Amino acid sequence: MMKLWKRASGALKDRKTLFSIGFSRKTSFRNPDLDSAIIHATSHDDSSVDYHNAHRVYKWIRSSPANLKPLVHALSSRVNRTRSWIVALKALMLVHGVLCCKVTSLQEIRRLPFDLSDFSDGHSRPSKTWGFNAFIRAYFSFLDQYSFFLSDQIRRRHKKPQLDSVNQELERIQKLQSLLHMLLQIRPMADNMKKTLILEAMDCVVIEIFDIYGRICSAIAKLLIKIHPAAGKAEAVIALKVVKKATSQGEDLALYFEFCKEFGVSNAHEIPKFVRIPEEDIKAIEKVINGVEEEEETKKEEQVEEEKSIILVERPELQTIITDKWEIFEDDFCFTCKDIKETDQHRKCNVDPSPLPLIVMDEPVYFTHTLPDLITF
Numbered sequence: 001m002m003k004l005w006k007r008a009s010g011a012l013k014d015r016k017t018l019f020s021i022g023f024s025r026k027t028s029f030r031n032p033d034l035d036s037a038i039i040h041a042t043s044h045d046d047s048s049v050d051y052h053n054a055h056r057v058y059k060w061i062r063s064s065p066a067n068l069k070p071l072v073h074a075l076s077s078r079v080n081r082t083r084s085w086i087v088a089l090k091a092l093m094l095v096h097g098v099l100c101c102k103v104t105s106l107q108e109i110r111r112l113p114f115d116l117s118d119f120s121d122g123h124s125r126p127s128k129t130w131g132f133n134a135f136i137r138a139y140f141s142f143l144d145q146y147s148f149f150l151s152d153q154i155r156r157r158h159k160k161p162q163l164d165s166v167n168q169e170l171e172r173i174q175k176l177q178s179l180l181h182m183l184l185q186i187r188p189m190a191d192n193m194k195k196t197l198i199l200e201a202m203d204c205v206v207i208e209i210f211d212i213y214g215r216i217c218s219a220i221a222k223l224l225i226k227i228h229p230a231a232g233k234a235e236a237v238i239a240l241k242v243v244k245k246a247t248s249q250g251e252d253l254a255l256y257f258e259f260c261k262e263f264g265v266s267n268a269h270e271i272p273k274f275v276r277i278p279e280e281d282i283k284a285i286e287k288v289i290n291g292v293e294e295e296e297e298t299k300k301e302e303q304v305e306e307e308k309s310i311i312l313v314e315r316p317e318l319q320t321i322i323t324d325k326w327e328i329f330e331d332d333f334c335f336t337c338k339d340i341k342e343t344d345q346h347r348k349c350n351v352d353p354s355p356l357p358l359i360v361m362d363e364p365v366y367f368t369h370t371l372p373d374l375i376t377f
Contacts, residue, residue, distance in 0.1 A: 010044025010084065031070035034060050038074045042090040046197050054094055061098055065105035071098070076113040083122030085132040089201055092116070092139045096204055099147055107154040112147055116140035131190025132198075139201065142182040149175055169223050170238045176216045177245050183209050184249075184256050188263060199265060206260060206267040213253060220246055224281055236288040243285065247277055 021035045037060075040053035060067040079091045095112065119136045121129040153172075164172070186205050188198050223239060260268035 007045070010086070014039060014043050028066070029069050029073045031060075031067065031074075034067060034070050035074045038071070038078060038094070041094050042078055042087050044084055044086055046086045046195060048196065049090065049093065049200050054097060057094060058097055058101055061101050061105070062103055065103070068105045068108060072109065072113045079114040079116065083120075085119070085121040085129060085136055086197060088116055088119055088136050089132075089139070089197060092136065092143060093201055093204055095143055095147075096208070099143065099150055102150070102154075104154060104158070106147075107151045107158075109147055110151045112140070112144045117144075128192065131188060131193045135186065135188060135193070135198065135201075138182070138185045138187075139205075142179065142186060145182060146179055149179060166223070166226050166235050167238075169219060169226075170235065170242060173216060173219050173223065173242050174238075174245075176212055176219070177242070177249060180209065180212050180216065180249055180253075183212065184252055187256070187259065194264065199263075202260060202263070202265040203267045206257075206265055209253065209256075213249075216246060216249075220277070224285070233289055236285055240282065240285045240289065243277055243282055247282075250277075 017039050018036060021032050021039065024030055024032050024035070026032060034057065037053040037056040040050045041057060043050065057071065061071060075091060075095065079088060082088055082091075091114075099106065116136055117140060119140070120126070120133050123129075126133075183205060186202075188194070188202070220243065224243075257268050
């Protein structure tokens with residue numbers, strides 16, 4: 001009885017909001033049609049997600065940069081007023097889909113226009129909603145950082161279209177690894193969370209994990225080719241840290257997908273074979289670091305010997321003998337993981353998203369195994 005009353009109350013609130021939108025005028029900050037689609041996509045109904053209206057929102061965002069301000073205004077107004085975990089979670093899923101559109105105008109958002117870092121549902125006792133609250137806080141934390149990351153990447157591509165340096169590539173991989181760590185914190189922890197809406201959100205999270213982990217593996221494959229004896233020690237040290245982190249995260253991902261499979265997340269039914277970075281590639285980077293240290297030590301010794309020669313020998317015509325101390329790696333040390341396809345294909349955002357799920361995947365995932373059908377519900 002209580003559950004029916006809550007559903008009826010939520011539906012009444014949605015109707016009242018839609019009714020008031022019908023009297024609003026279109027301005028640079030308001031688009032009644034877009035507002036209506038957002039209300040439908042973030043309704044109080046916990047039994048389903050309105051994908052039709054969600055895709056209407058994506059089409060507006062792709063069609064014109066001018067629609068970004070009305071979207072931000074409507075979403076922030078909707079989320080800041082709600083105390084329902086259902087509305088909050090649907091809003092996050094909608095934002096996730098908007099970010100996946102990868103349109104240039106998204107660089108203006110930077111961080112999310114609302115704050116759910118301390119969200120708490122106000123319609124039930126904390127003993128019943130603590131799991132939903134934690135889920136929403138973790139999901140928000142990821143999307144907030146992901147929005148900032150995407151905005152920064154879009155700005156860089158437009159300001160500096162040239163190739164990134166090794167340091168910039170290392171920095172980008174570390175940020176992706178940080179985002180992947182935040183994704184792994186998004187999981188249902190309470191016994192009462194096996195609901196349709198939570199499963200739908202977890203499907204979105206799993207698809208994002210495929211995407212980000214694939215980009216990490218591809219970036220590392222390209223990067224390790226550049227980490228050779230001529231690379232600096234600082235770059236090699238960071239690269240070693242990145243590689244070891246990727247190995248550790250691969251193990252965490254395997255456990256995460258096992259959990260998702262047991263929980264019933266459809267997109268996790270076929271657990272992918274996560275890429276393992278060969279041990280010889282880790283040793284190759286360590287040799288680079290040791291080689292740099294040996295070279296630096298050799299230079300110091302040569303400098304000391306040269307200073308002694310200048311003091312002890314009066315003749316000015318001294319010869320400097322330069323010895324090459326670099327270690328040369330065999331081709332076997334190069335990272336040529338066959339499990340990863342290297343590609344620079346950019347995301348395409350000019351397709352009709354109507355048949356796609358809430359989260360739109362526009363960039364390939366770098367796995368050789370057959371992925372589950374990510375666009376069928």
